[in-house]
Amino acid sequence: xxxxxxxxxxxxxxxxxxxxxxxxxxxxxxxxxxxxxxxxxxxxxxxxxxxxxxxxxxxxxxxxxxxxxxxxxxxxxxxxxxxxxxxxxxxxxxxxxxxxxxxxxxxxxxxxxxxxxxxxxxxxxxxxxxxxxxxxxxxxxxxxxxxxxxxxxxxxxxxxxxxxxxxxxxxxxxxxxxxxxxxxxxxxxxxxxxxxxxxxxxxxxxxxxxxxxxxxxxxxxxxxxxxxxxxxxxxxxxxxxxxxxxxxxxxxxxxxxxxxxxxxxxxxxxxxxxxx
Amino acid sequence: xxxxxxxxxxxxxxxxxxxxxxxxxxxxxxxxxxxxxxxxxxxxxxxxxxxxxxxxxxxxxxxxxxxxxxxxxxxxxxxxxxxxxxxxxxxxxxxxxxxxxxxxxxxxxxxxxxxxxxxxxxxxxxxxxxxxxxxxxxxxxxxxxxxxxxxxxxxxxxxxxxxxxxxxxxxxxxxxxxxxxxxxxxxxxxxxxxxxxxxxxxxxxxxxxxxxxxxxxxxxxxxxxxxxxxxxxxxxxxxxxxxxxxxxxxxxxxxxxxxxxxxxxxxxxxxxxxxxxxxxxxxxxxxxxxxxxxx
Numbered sequence: 001x002x003x004x005x006x007x008x009x010x011x012x013x014x015x016x017x018x019x020x021x022x023x024x025x026x027x028x029x030x031x032x033x034x035x036x037x038x039x040x041x042x043x044x045x046x047x048x049x050x051x052x053x054x055x056x057x058x059x060x061x062x063x064x065x066x067x068x069x070x071x072x073x074x075x076x077x078x079x080x081x082x083x084x085x086x087x088x089x090x091x092x093x094x095x096x097x098x099x100x101x102x103x104x105x106x107x108x109x110x111x112x113x114x115x116x117x118x119x120x121x122x123x124x125x126x127x128x129x130x131x132x133x134x135x136x137x138x139x140x141x142x143x144x145x146x147x148x149x150x151x152x153x154x155x156x157x158x159x160x161x162x163x164x165x166x167x168x169x170x171x172x173x174x175x176x177x178x179x180x181x182x183x184x185x186x187x188x189x190x191x192x193x194x195x196x197x198x199x200x201x202x203x204x205x206x207x208x209x210x211x212x213x214x215x216x217x218x219x220x221x222x223x224x225x226x227x228x229x230x231x232x233x234x235x236x237x238x239x240x241x242x243x244x245x246x247x248x249x250x251x252x253x254x255x256x257x258x259x260x261x262x263x264x265x266x267x268x269x270x271x272x273x274x275x276x
Numbered sequence: 277x278x279x280x281x282x283x284x285x286x287x288x289x290x291x292x293x294x295x296x297x298x299x300x301x302x303x304x305x306x307x308x309x310x311x312x313x314x315x316x317x318x319x320x321x322x323x324x325x326x327x328x329x330x331x332x333x334x335x336x337x338x339x340x341x342x343x344x345x346x347x348x349x350x351x352x353x354x355x356x357x358x359x360x361x362x363x364x365x366x367x368x369x370x371x372x373x374x375x376x377x378x379x380x381x382x383x384x385x386x387x388x389x390x391x392x393x394x395x396x397x398x399x400x401x402x403x404x405x406x407x408x409x410x411x412x413x414x415x416x417x418x419x420x421x422x423x424x425x426x427x428x429x430x431x432x433x434x435x436x437x438x439x440x441x442x443x444x445x446x447x448x449x450x451x452x453x454x455x456x457x458x459x460x461x462x463x464x465x466x467x468x469x470x471x472x473x474x475x476x477x478x479x480x481x482x483x484x485x486x487x488x489x490x491x492x493x494x495x496x497x498x499x500x501x502x503x504x505x506x507x508x509x510x511x512x513x514x515x516x517x518x519x520x521x522x523x524x525x526x527x528x529x530x531x532x533x534x535x536x537x538x539x540x541x542x543x544x545x546x547x548x549x550x551x552x553x554x555x556x557x558x559x560x561x562x563x564x565x566x567x568x569x570x571x
Contacts, residue, residue: 099435106439121422121443128446135446136439142449142515164450 017079019044019190019222020065021090025074027064032245035061038074040241040251044189047216047223049237049254051230051269056243058226059194065224066111066192067101070094081108081189106136110183110191114198116175119182120167126153126178127163133186152181156211173204177211184215193225197232209235230273234258242266285353285388291379298345298378304328308346308501312492315503320465321433322416327499337370338496340393340412347408347492348374348391353381355389360397360538360555386558396459398480400537400559403489405506411474413495416502418462418472438470441513449518458523464511465504473510479522479538484510527552532563533570 018041028034035057042048050058063069065076076093093101105111113119120129127149134145150160156177158170167175176196183191196212197205213236216223227233233240233254240257242250242265250263261267296302304326311325330338348354354374358367362384370393371382383389386401395412403409419429422440432438441462448456461478465471473484474493484491484504491504504510514520528535530551537559539552554560 098431099437102435102437124422124443124447125450127450128443131446132439132443135442136437140442140514140516142446142517145446146450 015044017044018042019046019079021075021077022065023075023077025061025064025071025076027060027069027071028246029060032247033057035064035243035246035248038241038248040248042190042222042224044222045220046239047221047225047237049233049240050224050226050243051228051233051240052243053228053269057246058228058243061243062192062194062224062226066109067093067105078104078190106133107186108189110186110188112176112179112183112191112193112196114195116167116172116179119179120175122166122168125164125166126158126170129167129178129182130185132182137186148185152185153178155184155215156181157207171204173200173208176200176208180212180215184219184221187219188221190222190224193223195227195229196225197227197229205232212236230258230270242269285381285383287375287379287381289375289379292376295377297350298348298374299330300328300342300345304342305346308342311501312343312346312503315492315501316490316505318469319504319508320469320471320502322500322502325499325501327496330496331373332369334497335414336366337393337395337412339494339498339501340395340410340496341370341373341494342496343410343492343494343501344374344391344393345378347410348378348380350378350380352390353383353388355383355386355392355558357392357394357397357399357556357558359395360399360540361557363557366395384558385562394476396475396477397538397555398476398483400534400554400556401562403483403487405488407489409489409491411476411491411493413472413474413493413500414497415460416472416493416495416498416500418460418470433469436468438464441470442515445513445515445518449515455514455518455520461520462513464513466508467511470513471502471504471510477523477538478512478520481510481512481520482522486510525552528570529554529560530570532560532568534560534563534568 020042023039025038026036028036038061050061052058064071077090078093080089080091130149130152131145134148139145149163153160153163158174158177167178170178197208200208209232225236237254240254241248244265250257250266257266258270261270308325311323315323328342330341332338354371356367356371358364361367374380375382386399390406391408391410393410417429419432422443423429445455459475459477460472461481463471463473463481473481486507488506490506494501512520525539527539529537529539531553534554538555540555542551542553544551
């Protein structure tokens with residue numbers, strides 16, 4: 001067997017194994033406030049959408065998954081990348097040290113905030129925002145950081161001439177695209193997105209979604225995306241989880257859930273979308 | 277070892293008995309010494325301490341004075357410099373303060389001093405192992421400018437999470453074409469903690485590295501102290517393609533003709549005529565007394 005076949009085989013086994021295994025995840029702030037008993041598996045390159053009404057626990061679930069807030073009970077296992085020294089091993093997120101979680105969050109993971117102001121450093125230029133993760137990983141070559149900045153501005157369709165401008169001089173859509181660039185520069189395998197298109201007008205939303213769909217497919221990212229907008233879910237997500245009052249009420253393929261919802265709440269949600 | 281061979285300067289003023297030795301009470305001095313032991317044990321780590329009110333405003337050197345008071349002994353010889361000079365208001369006042377409350381001898385000569393309190397400079401004359409430098413620090417937290425949250429910066433120090441330190445240097449190069457940070461230039465101490473070396477010019481950063489003198493840093497307003505023990509590696513942060521550099525001058529000192537000391541620019545008249553003189557007045561005076569002269 002030659003090396004190419006070996007790599008091929010590794011790639012196949014990489015794709016057939018889940019990236020993230022979640023079992024019985026619970027975090028309650030009160031009865032039915034928060035999320036409870038959530039279990040799922042996420043595979044490499046898969047986009048999982050979490051939909052539901054306000055207060056149904058979508059964002060709580062996302063912050064549990066991304067290591068920002070420890071759960072009351074339940075386990076999250078993440079399969080480490082091959083480049084990592086313990087390649088292919090499973091890391092139990094909340095029994096790992098805080099240092100390990102932080103390293104994960106700035107290397108193999110990304111988090112796109114709903115409000116770009118929370119995810120960007122507003123006081124430093126766009127180039128520094130994009131370079132920050134690389135610098136945190138030990139890149140100490142200014143030219144390399146500069147090149148990465150220009151390359152990523154291009155990829156997210158921002159004029160590279162604006163590399164030295166502060167993010168506050170950018171429009172809302174550009175800030176959101178900058179935030180995506182800042183997260184993707186380290187080549188993550190898993191990205192969390194919290195309503196990435198919230199607060200943007202419809203035409204900017206469409207452009208951002210188009211860009212995101214392209215990047216997700218091109219970079220083969222696994223994504224967990226929280227949204228209340230079913231159109232966003234339809235466009236991006238492979239699989240959907242419908243949440244209501246802290247429970248997952250229905251899971252399945254996106255088209256299946258949107259075209260043939262089984263749970264009464266899913267039916268309500270799908271039927272409540274206005275048809276222009 | 278000049279201090280050992282030369283006659284020790286004698287106290288000029290008798291101690292004012294109305295105050296405890298060196299102004300602070302003994303319990304406070306013990307508390308600060310405990311903090312200093314911890315700081316020396318963990319080079320570059322910021323140790324909180326119960327800062328006391330001093331009879332002068334924050335920003336005038338209260339942190340440095342508390343450290344000096346805690347380590348001062350009756351046999352010590354104190355030198356105080358402000359902007360490198362021994363004769364500026366702040367330096368004169370602090371020197372007089374300790375001469376009165378502790379009755380210690382004071383000096384302007386760097387080799388004679390056993391304790392040197394400073395804000396902006398490390399003396400040009402090389403320090404020796406019997407000396408202790410005490411720095412007055414305005415903002416001890418090097419991460420403050422980019423991360424305003426105190427809990428977050430502590431976590432970053434604890435987890436060795438210093439990626440953002442280079443963001444500032446990146447911004448400098450992007451804006452000015454070179455690293456324009458000229459003072460309070462961040463350093464890594466003993467390959468672990470990132471430290472703000474107080475507002476010394478980056479010209480003095482190399483003097484911190486493997487210094488034979490003990491370096492103590494005190495911030496009065498923020499109630500933090502930290503230390504660089506003797507012979508500790510201190511490296512300034514930089515980029516591979518923009519390495520750390522110190523300031524250079526085309527001029528030499530107008531008084532002593534020194535080419536390699538830190539120079540202050542003086543404007544002599546309304547036409548903007550410049551003159552450059554050593555910032556370290558003692559170094560300059562010693563060179564003049566050895567018969568060196570400028571233009």
